[in-house]
Amino acid sequence: MSLFRSQRRSTPGRGLIVTGLVALLVFAKASLASPELGAALERLGTAKTYEDRLLAARSIAESGHPDALALLGDLLEGRLYTLRSDGRVVVAASIDRGYAIRDAATGEDLGRVGRRDVTRIGVNNQLRSSLRALIATLRLEDENESRRIAAIEEIGRSGDAEMIDVLADLGAREESDDVKRAIETAIAVLRLDSDDRKTRLAAIDAVSGSMSGHVRMKLTRLAGDESIDDESREAAMRALERIEAKARRYEILSTIFFGLSLGSVLVLAAIGLSVTFGIMGVINMAHGELIMLGAYTTYVVQRLFPNAIEYSLPIAIPAAFVISGLVGIGIERGIVRFLYGRPLETLLATFGVSLVLQQTVRSVFSPLNRSVTTPAWMSGSIEIVPGFALTLNRLYILVFSLVVFALLLLVLRRTRLGLEMRAVTQNRAMAKAMGIRSDRVDMLTFGLGAGIAGVAGVALSQLTNVGPNLGQAYIVDSFMVVVFGGVGNLWGTLVSGLGLGVVSKLLEPEVGAVMAKIVVLVFLILFIQKRPRGLFPQKGRAAEG
């Protein structure tokens, strides 16, 4: 359209050039037209029965023309028409009250025609499935391995027994093991329909580990098919049972994975708290808001560099650590340090801080949730085995939480700061006497815990909504995790976080998500009564006081 308009407006000389270019294009396109394709299309246009059309489609496929795949797709989707005037096969796209058509053989643009000028080349279901197989065969030659496997699986689904030979042929040439395995499965799936008892039994045996829904459907049909022998039916039944058992196993595995993922979120949220609360003994009710600040940092980083979403998380992680850490140090210097030894007052004062931080975010960013983009490398999922896939973002966050945990452990065990922290918590007076500036250590410890909260916020921004209430949702949970694991015990926090995550996900199918949460909370409340010092209580000097 725009081409025509520009032609109309242009000077004659320029119009000539444009026309020449168009002609050149048409010529280039026409030169691609091969006699085989032309003949096959002609056959398609004149075919009266669906069988003839299938034969014609086969010859299109065999023409080896680069457009063959697209044309078959067009045929499958019902976009191929014959022109009433000369019987030419054309590809048509519906526009208002007519079609825009181009020649199927040459690709030449033929302008617009009315609805009456063309006749659709119809397809029925049988032809459709054969066409799909045909397209799949063409796609079997694809360079890309996963696309090749997809094509092979599609052939398996088509139920076209004639494709067995094609597949076997392909299997002999194939080099990749994955593709070979896919071919074997597809052949077995096709052989399920075989009338030969032995072939069928072997096929049933071969597919009994497959997780595809199509195989399951086939086996169910076989198991209830009265016309085949009992042995095959029983074999099908057994294969179904095996598949079902496998499905159940995968389901449990994926529940556990989701549980670990939830657990890793809990660990991330709680791990900073296990520094401030666990090690220092400071009740920081603003911890959730420090997490929220981390999440908002991610949002701001993405807004600042809209073209570098891929790198936004690596930038946001240190940024969030610094921002939340600084706010944490501010809280420690401004409030908490005057309240050491008065835990209830600390709790109230830091709660006040949390309200102020929430309202600040609400005033600055609006009370609505902000959307944080997930970078491409974090979206999607990876298939471990067929029927069992892990979502990438959850997997990354699980790994990330373990990395953060390991780093924190390293800081506490292997650095001077960690040593001083432990010294100050165990015996402040003695640590001071040894020349440790306990004031500075307090500040840095609190800052470390707060910074980790910020880093957790970056991870959480990938899973939940980023809004002013983000932190509140996690504060009760994270305290529970820390207390359950045993205050002052990092490993306890890890175990209890992951454990609670898995337990609540296991409970969820039984009682529902909210009820699972309630059950876990009630369990925790009762547990704390029984063992007030958590799963792994601190022993020795640190336990006193």
Add this chain to the structure above:
Amino acid sequence: MLFRKLLAHDRGGRWFLAALAAAAVLVPIANLVVPPGSPFHVPTFTVALLGKFLCYALLAIALDLVWGYAGILSLGHGAFFALGGYAMGMHLMRGIGDRGVYGHPELPDFMVFLSWDALPWYWHGFDRFWFAMLMVVLVPGTLAFVFGWLAFRSRVTGVYFSIITQALTYALMLAFFRNEMGFGGNNGLTDFKDILGASLQARSTRVALFVASAIALAGGYLVCRYIVTSRLGRVLAAIRDSEDRVRFAGYKVEHYKVWVFTVSAVLAGIAGALYVPQVGIINPTEFQPLNSIELVVWVAVGGRGTLHGAALGALAVNYAKSVLTVEFPEVWLFALGALFVIVTLLLPSGVSGAAAAIKRLAARRLRHA
């Protein structure tokens, strides 16, 4: 006699009760007798608002009893308040009868909406007022008794206790949000029509509820005062100051704590029951942890361990809240947050403590002068 003994050394309390009595007399007159045009007229809306504040004050006194005198900081007292409120709400719900939207003679609207065909067992009996009132006392009391018994027996103290009470109210909130619980889910219980045969919209009912709240507050104050001036109260204060020492002296610390915790929960439940007919709705947000923590700040502002201070703190903070949330909604959370920080850092014994300190200081100056 007892009355005089209770207030013998409690000047603040005497002033507080006098003011309360004056309000209970003057506000109804100002509403019912004084004509609407007069500057002394108090509109019905204000009466209901004041009645609500009085309920909060009773709740604050209940918390002060456990926090100020026994050193138990409960971050879940809102739960007892809400449970009392729900018990009252269930009675009012049953009182709607067939005047609901769906006109079902027995089932409340939300149950008809969920297409339930019978009343759940725990809704039976709430059509009778005395039974509902019994539940207002029993439900929070029992929960507090069981919870306190479990917690105090295993010596869960201090911050740990605070955190699990917070978890308790959080869990209850989640539970009440569920429709399957049969308490109206998100929307809670509302659309009440009348109480004891009197329409809730009527001016006289509003005034009566206000007076009832004032009486309950005064009664609650005297009960708490009685407890803290008794021998039991001294043991409680001793527990607050040094729990181990009291235990070593042979007292059953957990018995005292459970007892006072239960009494406090019952008072909170009564406050909730009076609150619901005045605001006309009870829903699960009453359980949210923020409410319970806000309650703590009322007590902290007023001054913990003074009872009347807690009540005044509740009135003052809620008055400020109702002004600020209307005039400057953005500012309210800043103000509340700042209040938390300032009170804990600068006024550890609240406004009444600060007033006392100033008075002491002034007295010393006078002596020296």
